[in-house]
Amino acid sequence: MESSRTRREVTRQKLYEAAVTLIAEQGFSSTTVDEIAERAGVAKGTVYYNFKSKTELFEELLRHGVGLLTASLQAAADETAERGGTKVEALDAMIRAGLGFIDRYPAFTQLYVAELWRTNRAWQSTLLVVRQEAVAVVETVLRDGVTNGELSKEIDIPLTAAALVGMVLVAALDWQAFQRERTIDDVHSALSLLLRGRVSGH
């Protein structure tokens, strides 16, 4: 049972990995279950032994991926706080963590962005929950920064959080897709400059 959970775990992981790249490339509907099974090196029957349906496989994939992202953002924020860093430093660390995540799981990010704002989809409610968890991490840091006077009281927390997340997401996807020659540090510096307001002026 202990060992069987492991075997099952391994198969599920292989299926996640196969599904995430295929769906990122082609979208959910034009990715077939046969393709996923083949890429994972597993029989089609196994997919249905492990997941109720193609949709359920996808929903669990979303939960799994956003869980990793949220944990990584939270860890970056916590480390900065422990070191006694400022909130801007925490945001900076979170940008870096976000970039690291996207670098490690570009397909997942792509797929997440592609699905996030769609309405009328089976997994809409799953996405809503999962998005809220991720955005909440950023919002909390912003709120703390305003409370302790480090950040301007004028900022609109939910909108600024969304804008920051968007800035990182889009810059990173663009980097992956169109500007491969850049290093993660290049991207991080560009975003850091924007965050710290050093674009205009000097």
Next chain:
Amino acid sequence: MESSRTRREVTRQKLYEAAVTLIAEQGFSSTTVDEIAERAGVAKGTVYYNFKSKTELFEELLRHGVGLLTASLQAAADETAERGGTKVEALDAMIRAGLGFIDRYPAFTQLYVAELWRTNRAWQSTLLVVRQEAVAVVETVLRDGVTNGELSKEIDIPLTAAALVGMVLVAALDWQAFQRERTIDDVHSALSLLLRGRVSGH
């Protein structure tokens, strides 16, 4: 002849409008040609009379939409220049124009973002061209700002342009999807603050 060209034009426009919302909601593959035809109030054959294929309809839709966006960004930049405004003001005006566009065509924006970073798709090359046109407008303003000393020489133009576009896109889509009660001015102020570096400090 005059009237027949108009009739075709009207039908195509109806098909664009039907396709854009359906594809934004459901994605390209799970939107059927029958649905598009029904929503447009025409027969399925009419779709194929007007477009070679479902894919071609979609590609022309992309060209059409991004054309509108690019024109609107360019107009904002030009107006600011004519008034003798600064480059930061021009960027600010472009943010506003971008938000206006997204407000007017939310479905199009959604669909554009969902498709932009997908690889291995039939319309990849169309998207590449069309994206470049839009980003180039922002890059030009940034470049001019650096040249005339108004913007920091340290900024990385392509990455900063991508980040700015991303900030606007994601904040606006989030506004449309999750924060409907906000006005366009709220969103604009939040983004303007970020652009002008007034988030940290005062």
Next chain:
DNA sequence: CTTTTTGAACTGACCAGTCAGTGCAAAAAT
């Protein structure tokens, strides 16, 4: 002995694209 996986065959719904035919308005012929 139980859990998990295999693989192949099958079903039934669904869908992109086709095509023979309709309607109609303007041009040409009478």
Next chain:
DNA sequence: ATTTTTGCACTGACTGGTCAGTTCAAAAAG
């Protein structure tokens, strides 16, 4: 003035193929 022709725009039933999901007996893993 009336009839005939032309061709554009559109129609919708039909086809050939695809794919999610099922079934199951047998094998492998533990």
